[in-house]
Amino acid sequence: MDEQREMKVKNPWHRPVIILIIVLIAIGIVVMVATAIIQNKPLHQKYKYGIVLDAGSSHTSVFIYEWPAEKENNTGMVRQKHACDVKGKGISSYSGNPAGAGSSLTDCMAEAQKIIPVHRHQETPVYLGATAGMRLLRMEDSSLSDQVLDAVERSLQTYPFDYQGARIITGQEEGAFGWITVNYLSDNFRKASGTIGALDLGGASTQITFVSKENSENPENSMDFRLYGNPYHLYTHSFLCYGKDQVLKLALAKKLQSLEMQEDVLKDACFHHGYKANKTLSSVFNTPCVSEKLADSPKSFIHWGTGDGVECQNAVRKVFNHSCCQYSTCSFNGVYQPPVEGHFGAFSAFYFVMNFLNLTNDDLETAKAKLINYCSTPWEEIKSSYPSVKEKYLAEYCFSGTYILTLLEDGYNFTSTTFKNIEFIKKIADSDAGWTLGYMLNLTNMIPAEAPDTPPLPHGGFVSLMLVLSLLIFSLVIVGYKCFRRPVVYSSAPKDIV
């Protein structure tokens, strides 16, 4: 038993050192990953806010937008937090009482004060943009429109926000910012799929805006943008007086002008059979949109519905003048327009009317047929079917629907095929489609010309990668230790086992 035995015996120092190294590596990995997570953690709680007042011809709406403070330049970050409809009519209706225009805003602005956190009030910009109603008032009397704007300015300056101005925006701005809004909300500026056109119908004007391949034949209809690194060549036009409320006056005025002098009954195919209302002449002629005034006429007339959709369409066609086009192609009234291209979002009154008439999913032929049927429904039946809708609005849907289909087909030259490319929309991603969001994005420089530099990996991807790599290193260390640890060899047996 004296033969020398070789035995593997553990070095008493060996195990603690290895354990210490492994523990240190593990601590290092945990600290590294934790630091990466904390350092890159998105700051969810910090929001910024902006307020835009849309002072339309029929009413004013106050929109509150919010976005994460640290992601101002990323597309699709700004969302509508709240919308408030100001009570009463549009600010242009306050020409006889400008101060009333200012005080009409108080309820909605008080709501804004409650919704936006107090510590953000001072840095929250407020913009007011007035559209076609105020354009018309300025045409009639620019000192009156100035007084109304001064009054809303004084009112807005009393709030703790960062007041940035109240002005009448141009038709081009209204069209282009509507286009920016719908494409921003659809996230189209980042996608290669292209953009959608914008169709906006108000009470006093209507806008059409789309990207066109054609070289513009009229610089007034062309706008160029560079957004997120891509160039966009836009066609845009705003038709003043072709909003649905002004065009109704225009159509009535044309009929009244063709009446015999002493007649006071106006038969109207665009109003339901059985509809009868006494109206004043001034309610039709009180606008700069109707140029030829009626002389020597009775002061009021009886508006008498006959409910004939086909005849209504023929009457509505008369508000479009197709005789004077100096360009290769026109929409109407001598306005240059290249052929419509691509998909369109149609919003505001385009949506309200088509949605009420349940025509948003129909092709052009079906929509026309359904509308003719709706127009021929007697007024009593319509009233009893929609008891909660105000009679003034209810009476006008046959006219408005006919105007919309005629404007799209005869005005803008949509065909049965291209009509299918129009989507009637109210909201995109919970935000209203309209010019206000685009207006604010532009004024706050939140749509950069070039795409902002973004890290190659998103936050989640970066943290996951760190975690996987760390676990890999850790496993390699363990496996390495198991495989390559050297046995310790003694030349004689230790004492305790002899």
Ligand SMILES: Nc1ccn([C@@H]2O[C@H](COP(=O)(O)OP(=O)(O)O)[C@@H](O)[C@H]2O)c(=O)n1
């Ligand atoms: N729920 C609603 C709200 C508005 N509307 C109509 O939508 C149009 C909005 O026009 P607007 O006040 O923005 O006028 P513009 O200044 O844009 O021409 C008006 O004709 C309103 O009567 C509607 O039909 N249903």
Ligand SMILES: [Ca+2]
């Ligand atoms: Ca509008």
